[in-house]
Amino acid sequence: MDITILVISAIKVVVIFGAVFVCVPLMTWIERRGAGLMQLRLGPSRLGPLGLFQPIADGIKFLFKEDREPAHVEKFFYFIAPLVCFIAAALTFAVIPVAAPVNIAGRTISFQIADLNVGILYILAISSVGLYGIVMAGWSSNNKYAMIGALRSSAQMISYEIALGLSVIGVVMVFSSVVSSEIIAAQAGTLFSAGPFNFPRWGVFLQPIGFLIFVVAMFAETNRLPFDLPEGESEIVAGYHIEYGGLKWSMFFVAEYTSMISFSALAVTLFFGGWQLFPGMGRLVALAPGMWGAALLVVLQILSFTIKTAFFMWFFVWVRWTLPRFRYDQLMALGWKVLMPLAALNIAGTLVLIRTGVL
């Protein structure tokens, strides 16, 4: 095997996962500040400019906390559960491209860790693995609240994975590919123009219902409010991670935020054209000559991807502090009675539109 490929892959892994894990503490800060401001408080504002060093202080606190290990837990699963959650959440990002592939010295370098030919299926598979972490944590904790949390989590994730998968199928049908880079490449160009505004050929305009279902299912899959029943602070204390503390707990925490980032990136990939530039941004590239233009294009693509993903990450926070938690039967009713039939109808409608040549 060519050593250069290994080196390039290693660099990509470090840079992309590094970027993701830098975003996690930033995200906790945004979450806490956003929550504060929406509730007419200030949030953490003491440490560093605007309280930006607060996550660092939190991290140090977690590191130095005693690694407590309750006597009644099933040790092996108790220890690997946070790891499973964390790794599953992080691995999703591996197939998401952050910019278009470029040719450097006759070698095509793609800005994604692995361009799998089953990219979307891989994401769906890996995101279900995260569920095992939660179930293991709930079961091994040997605690009734943790158990209820884990049970809720498994029921919720299985129910919403169907809606999620079906909403993604609509996108896959429209772009006729399950490869993430091909899906993004297919979202280039203009769908229609309305006066001065050009609507890009993004998934959200081709699959609006699919997008709606995806967003709802996304919240359920990441266990975020309004679907955070596995945690349910008010009813089952903290759900599956009730017996965890210190660094092991913070790993669940990081896993939650990482999966938020991953799902934001996935939503952008499927419905908002991934690294496709915002309409009108392309004119900037023409200003720079030759090599610089190519470099600028890559930077702008990464910037577009980041802005879009950041919006969805903010959307997670925004929704969390807006909507109250669903009741368990409401959650199940929404998943099975509303989202699943709607997703099935969406697929049927998409099929009809594709066969009639509209899409």
Next chain:
Amino acid sequence: MATRTRRVGPRKSLFHSIYIVDSFKGLWITMKYLLFRKKVTIRYPEERRQYSARFRGLHYIKTTNGVENCTACMLCPTVCPADCIHIEAGERADKEKYPVRFDIDIMRCCFCGMCEEACPKDAIKLSGVYDMSAAKRTVYDKEFLLVQRGNK
């Protein structure tokens, strides 16, 4: 036997039962709060709440030309419902009565302000100072009370 359920109250229309529009209304409300509403936080050590002029806080004994107004008339320990003022009276060289000791057991004090009302000499006063937490049980003695803290 299956439970029969009965709907109470008005039936929601399909438009409202989908929640999408209402969710977006909610999102707009939180965004409005985030961007435009005045935040209510008081950043405590730097910022302080404005209390009323009648606020009853830390005690002090008023002085005139460096001499305490108190004549040890014992009205304040008499009226004190918490029984927290302890005065030992003495006599000055000019035959005037004065408190040799004036202790306030601040742990017992309920800040009712009756001592202030009872005082005929305008000597014992309650100031607006409210941050008086301490690491141990404290009895304020005369030297402490003679310092004019935040007097009004």
